[in-house]
Structure formats: structure tokens, C-alpha cells
Amino acid sequence: MHSVIQALILGSLTGGVYALMASGQTLIFGIMKVINLAQGAFVIVASYLTFSLFQMTGLDPFLLIIVTTPIMFILGAATQWFLLRPLRPDDAAELSLLVTFAVALGLEGALSIVYKTTLRSIMPGYENHSWTLWGYQINEVRFYAFLLSIAMLGVLYLLLQKTKFGRSVRATVQNPMSAQLLGVNSKAVSAFGFGLGVSTTAAAGAVFGLITPFNPGSHYDLISRLLTIVVLGGMGAIGGSVIAALIMGIGAALVSALAAPIWSDFTFFAVLLLVLLLRPRGLFGAKVRGAL
């Protein structure tokens, strides 16, 4: 029982971090119907950025997010503008998958050249601290990360619900054609939305670098988890992906605790197949067949 509850705690904390990464990806999918296979690679880029900035300045990694967020935003917006926007519309959905995959590999290659493939960690000194509460370990960094995720998700929510940009984005998600007719500049919204989706990786990358050692190849571990979460969440619903992230975080932690860590990846895949079999639109998706 103790190990189950410990796994629940760990799982929800990790799930919170996944939620942050997946919310960005979900946003991108929602706006552009693009499955961004490079989201994991962007997280790793952000981890390295934080790592380097931390080494140079000694500032707290959580503080550095203020610096890395705009950088990631620009990187994301540039990717959309230069690599995705020019694709021919009739097979853009398929090509964008491959383009983002290529971007992921390119980023991995670039990082390998700059940082080599040795595992790195961001170590501000408190990365291993934890509190003990009724005999359960709560890792300090993960806890902060969890709070940060909630805060970032809140900001994202406010941005989408309360600002003019947010309204344009939501209009584009619901009906791209009429949004365009109503004067929404869909090109700008797409680039902005992609940038925004990628900018969430800044915080996620800092946290990821704090809780796990990483190298340029680490995005592979992330991408399949993120994709599973996006599908479970109903592809395009940020709320759904947050819940899915928590479920998967807890599920994986439980499997690691009760069986063995190597089966946690397998869990993701099995859950993915099962959900697709039983609820092809995802746990929280209610979209109708779009082609008609």
C-alpha cells in the first residue's frame, strides 16, 4: 500500500509536467492540425538552454524560464513560418508529420554536435531535496515543477480565453474558414500558435533537466508519451490532455512500482491501442467525422 500511494504522488507530480508539455502540443494540433513530432526535441533544446544559462550565470533554473520562454517561442514560430507554412495544402497534414520528424532529428543532431551525447543534469543544489510527509517522499523539484505547470496552464488558459489573440486562436480551431472570413489573419495565428505551443517547452525543459539526466536522444522517450497523451486527450482539447497526462503519469508510476520500470513504456503503448480500439476519438474527444 505504501508503495502504491508513493507511486500515486510521484505519478501526479510527473503527470503535471507532462501536462505542460502536452498542452503545448495539443494547442498546436488544435490550431493547425499538425502533429508536432518535434515537441520532445524542443523540450530537450530548452533543457540544454537552461543548462548552459545556469552554468554561465548561476541563476536559479526556475528563474531562467523567463529568458528561455521567448527563445523557444521564436524557435517555434520560425519552424512554422519557414518549414510548415510553405507546404502544399493538399497533403500538408501528412508532410507536416514528416517535416516535424525531420526537425526533431535535426535538433538532435545539432545538440549532439554542440553538447556531445554525454548525459547532463541541471544541478542547482536542491535537486535531490525532498520532504517527508507521513512517511511519503515528496521531491522538492517535482513539487515546484508541478506548481509551475499549474501556473503555466493557468496563464495559457487566460491567454486563450481572455485576450484578442486567444479569441482568434479559438475561432481558428473551431472553424478556420469562417475565422479567416471574419478577418483573423490565419497565417499569423498559426505562426503565433505554434510559437506559443513550443514556448511551453521552456518551462517543461527546465523541469525535465532538473528531474532527469538528459542527452540529445532523450526526446525519443518524451515523444511517444506526449503523443499518447494527446490522443487520449481527444486530439485538440487542452483540458482533455491535462487529465490524460495525469492519468498516464500515475499509470506509468504505478506500473513502475508494481511491475518493473521497463514496462511503463509498454503501458503507454497498450493504453494507446486500447483507447483507440474502444474510443477512437480519445477519452475526451467528441469530434464527428471531419471529412464530410
Add this chain to the structure above:
Amino acid sequence: MSALLEVNGLTKKFGGITAVNNCSFEVEEGSITALIGPNGSGKTTAFNIMTGYLKADSGSMNFRGKKIEEPNPARLYRSGLSRTFQQARIFPEISVLENLIVASGYSWKALFGSRTTKADRAQAGEMLEEFKLSTLADFYASELSYGQRKLLEFASVLMSSPKLVLLDEPTAGVNPVMIETMERHIRERNEAGVTFLIVEHDMQLVMRLCNPVIVLDRGAMIARGTPVEVQNNPQVLDAYLGS
């Protein structure tokens, strides 16, 4: 005349909007029935349900006297119910001839056989002849004009010798000559025993061609009768004028 297709109490909601609301009607064998109604009255949704593209929330459907459990586009097509789409959906990257053959409803065993057998070509050739598309047989379908595409789509769904064909706005966006051509083909095929259910906005065409006319409004049938009856029905006028 007996009912070839019967729908009973179809209902479909999208979120809070009820697109089709407890809708029931019959399509009699041998008829050219029109399904009309103002925009958003649920015609296309009803089409999509009847052809298995959408799952209704409730309601049932009988085709050729048999209840259709779990409508599925491919199975319905094989059992003699085919449809066209508003935007003329054809397969652009294969030839005009192949567009016909691919729609001939071949069995899964034939999958392993030749792409186009002699029999296929003969059957498709006749159809092309009928629709005066023979000269275009080897063109990619993507090279056709919009009107020709509509014609091709119509011809292709006839390849499986259907009993009932649902046409979704067969003349939308095509020129007057093509409208006449389309009308002539519908009549000829109807005389040969094919039943039609047509969604159409061109009222003159509906009045010339169809009998009976079914009128939908807000997802339910509000009138049914000959074109003249429907034209003089005050409820129908209300629906169209939006009062």
C-alpha cells in the same frame, strides 16, 4: 408502389444543436423523390446517416424491406444504396475509366485479380458511352472540369447497379447545359428502374423532375406531396421565408 427506403424517427445532435429531429419519411420504389428544405434543415445530415457516414443518436432505417443494423457505407453500397457528394468526390489520381471500375463493387476475391479485366473495361466502357465520356477514358480524373466530375461521380455510383441512388445537389455549380444533361441521365436511369432521392436547391429542376417532394425544416419532415402541393403549402413557405 412500396417503400424502398423507410426512415423512422431519426435523430442526430451535434453538441447542443439538433440537426435531425425525429425525422421519418419513405422513398417509394421507382420514384424520383426530392428532399428539399432551407439551409441547415438537416438534409445533408440525413443523407450522411442514411448512407452510414454518420451514426444517428436514435431511429431506424429499412432498406428493401430489411432493417439495417449499423449502417456502413461499404455494405450499403453493395446492397444497392449509393450516393454522390455535394462537391463531386472522385479519385483524381486514377483515370476516368478506373474511377468507374473502382466503384463497381467488386468482391474481396477480385482484389487479387487484375486491376482492370476485360469485363471491367467493357462494363465501364458502356457507362462512359452512355455519359459521353468515352474520349476522356484515359485522362486522369483530375484533368476533368467540375461539371464533368459531377457526371463522372454520378456514372461511377451507377456501376454497381444500385436500386437507390442518393444525389446530393447534382447540379450545384454546373452550367445550364450540364444541368440538362444531368436531368436527362436521371430520367433515363429512373425509367430503367433506379429509384432516386435528390437533395437539390434548383427549384425549377425539382418541379420538373421530382415527385413526390419531401420538405424538411429544422430536422423534421413538414410536408410531402406533389411539387404543386408542396409549392402551395403555407408551412413550406413559412419555413423558406423564415417566419
Add this chain to the structure above:
Amino acid sequence: MSKAGIIRASAFFGILALLPLGVKPQWVINLLIFTLMYAALASSWNLIGGYAGYPSLGHAAFFGFGAYFIGIIFENSVGNGYNPFFILPLVGLCAAIISIPIGFIAMKTRKDVFAIVTITLLFMVQTLAYNWRGLTGGAQGKGVAVPPFDPATFGRPYYYVMLILLLTAMSISMYFRRSKIGLSLAAVRADEDKAHGVGIQVTTVKIIAFALSVAIAAMVGAVWGYYEGFIYPQFAVDPLITIGMVLMTFLGGRATLWGPVLGAFILVPAQQYFSYEFGATQFYLLAYAAIFLVIMLVLPRGILPTLTDRIRLKAKIVAEANK
């Protein structure tokens, strides 16, 4: 098949069959083996990614499956050296059987969901390869017994088996084009909902394409594993293998018979040259990504379709002029 087609194919395979007899340097044979390997992989990917239009990102998982299959069975002895080749059909069959339920579920809804499921499969298999040490040897790798082949012509058996696999992949490709499977797949690729609406057995043809496709990929992986002699998870289940076959298919032209082969014959030697010139693998990861992006943006339809379109357009203009 047209007469010109038969001549082209016979010449191609004839030359390739004679090549090892005349060419002696090991590195050339080695390069040719890898070229044939990727030509076969790209041709196999083309069956599902090209003809059906379902972009699988998980083919490397099946490639790795094949490699480990051989590694696990022939860890200690390969007899006269030809036994692993004889069980290739079994490797293919197993991969095909595994792919059926996955394909059935993953291809139910949408193409991007299929891509997600296959890429997830890839990373799951990669994790298993690293961590299921009892079976795969983990990061330490898995050795295959060394065959008693003559060192002077060591590569030859692998070369010919790869050639046969390429021939198989291309024959299936040709068969698709000439049968109603290919016709149905063309419809599925263009407009799946509509295809469904004209009675095409959409699910059946997609599963046929996926199963045959991964069967070839697994068999190629098996020969690769045997040739390498040592199977490491990072090379056996490598996203670069997936991206390689996709890239080559795109470069040459999707849904064509020769496109994937052409792509492989251009890119594999180029890749070998780059890794010889620049050494570090990191660079060619970057170079690969860059080439890929350039192809996507500049030549998204591939070399062959672009050429045939030009020729068709010219013929049309000439025909119009002669009227």
C-alpha cells in the same frame, strides 16, 4: 508489364546479379549491400506509405524485430551459414501477424493517428531492446554466430539475399499496381471516406499493404543483423532507419515502382560518402534532416512523378498542337 518495363527490370537485376563477380573491393560490396538494403526497405515502406498513403514511422521497429529474431535463434551456431536465410519467410510471417492487430486498430481512424501509433511502437520496441536484457542483451548487444563463409567473398551471400528481398519488394509493388489491391489503395489514398462509400474493402486492403510492408522490413532487418554479426539496440531500432526509407521514397517518388529504388541509389552512397568525409554520425543526422527538409519543400512529389508529369504535359501540348 510493358515490354520496356520488362527490359528495364531485367537489365537492372541482371547487372546487379553480375556485379559482385566483377567487383572485388570489400568496401564496394559493403556499400552495395547497404544500397540494396535501403532500396528494399524504401520499396517496402512505399507499399503502405506510398500506395496506401499511410505514413508509418515505425518500420524500424519491425526491422529491429527481424534482426533480434535472427540474433536470438542463431546466437550460438549458424550451421553451414545459410540457415538464417532459410528462416527469413518465418521472420516475415511473424512480423506480418504482429502487424495485423496493430494495423487494424491504428488504421481505423486517421492517418495521423496511424503515424502516432507506429512511432510509439518504434520507441516502445527500442525501450524493450535496451531493457529486456535476458532476450536482447540490452545495451551490450547481441552477437550472432559467425558463418563459415570464405573471407574473400564474405559479403556475397548477404548481397544476393538483399537483392532477392529487393526483387520481392518490387514484385509486390508491381503486383499492387496491376491488381485491384493497387486500384483500391489509390482510392483509399485519395479519399478514404469516398472509397468506403463505393464499396471498397478499405480495411482489408490497408491491412494487406501494412502486413506485406512490415514483413519485408523485418526480413531485411534479419539479414542486416546477420551481416553485422552484432546487434545493438541503438542501431537495430533506429529512427534513422525509418527516416531513411521515408526520405528515399519521397525523393524518388511515392507510389511509383522505381522511385524508392532511385532514392536509395542516390542517398545511400551520398550518406556513406558524407560519413566517410566527415566522420561523426551527429553530422549526418543533421545533414539527413536538412536534405529531408529541402526535399519536402522543393520537390514534395519526388523525382519520378515530377518527370512523368512533365512528359505527360509535353505530350498533351504536342497533341493539342497537332489537332
